[in-house]
Amino acid sequence: MSRNDRFLKACRGEKTDCTPVWFMRQAGRYMKAYRDIRERFSLMEMFKNPDLSAEITLQPIRAFPVDAAIIFADILLPLEGMGIGFDFQEKAGPVITKPLRDIGDIQTLRVADPEADLGFVLESLRRVRAEIDGKLPLIGFAGAPFTLAGYAIEGGSSHNHLKTKQLMYHHPDAWHLLMEKLCDTLVAYLKAQVKAGAQVIQIFDSWVGCLSPSDYRRYVLPYSRRIFAELREEGVPAIHFGTATAGLLSLMAEAGGDVIGVDWRISLSDARRLVGDGVGLQGNLDPIALLAPRELLLRKADEVLVDAQGSRSHIFNLGHGLLPSTPEDAVKALTDFVHEYQT
């Protein structure tokens, strides 16, 4: 591998030789190499063993000419150090052992200690950075406070975030205390990730699209803003991602991020009008396009690339993570197509 810094350049709004591309969930079940490891270990074992998580981080960058590596971890991992236990179950996905119900539950939460509680992620970052340093940039990440609060209150994945909104509306003191504790945990964790070798940070506010703009402004924006302000002090570029956020994009840009990640429910040109010219865009192909006939996949990718023109910079990605049934050769074809596209 020779030096490839087009992703870092695009994050900073600088010109690149071609559009950089990486994929959310680029390490995962769609890869045979991943499934071979997954057969022998539980997800938690994989996250907590730096030998395994570093190896899994490297699998997609060996298989595809993507322009960045993203550390193999999960947004829920910091919850454990705060006193919120959880497990990944085969069918149900993540399940919180004792979902947060009231202010009493929230008052007992701790602020996680990055080295003591999440040292395995930091160790994995150090190892991967040593392996790819100077060749390919390494992305660290965390969930945004809202999306993590959603899991902790709902107890797992949720369609409408009913319990989360109920806590927000009925017990604003409890809500704000929870968001403050999450912020304290996330700021320390992200700073530690940067020290351990993360060169770009992505904040996943995956489920924030369930909120109205006024609720976002009141209950979420001050906390997300604090995370981005603290990251700015570290000098690393930040990507701010969410799904179903067409109605929130201008507020998300106000909260922060050098690059705003968008999903396929809005065109990149419309997104650009909402976020302004001061930030780059990342996205936004529908992950299911990779399951379409090859010609249609590439036509859809072409549409995204055309639509991105005029943005400060564009990082090609999907609008959400790669799905487990994605063919590996479609990922390769798409990556090559983006690199060969002449802007």
Ligand code: CP3
């Ligand atoms: O992108 C990458 O390659 C890095 C690894 C990564 C994982 N999770 C590994 C993982 C990242 C960036 C995440 C973030 C994450 N985790 C998010 C935000 C992104 C998004 O998808 O919106 C969320 C909401 C979670 C919570 C989570 N983790 C869920 C809902 C699930 C179950 C759903 C599923 O896909 O199975 C997980 C498990 C998980 N995290 C897997 C992986 C690769 C599935 C692994 C498996 O079963 O083998």
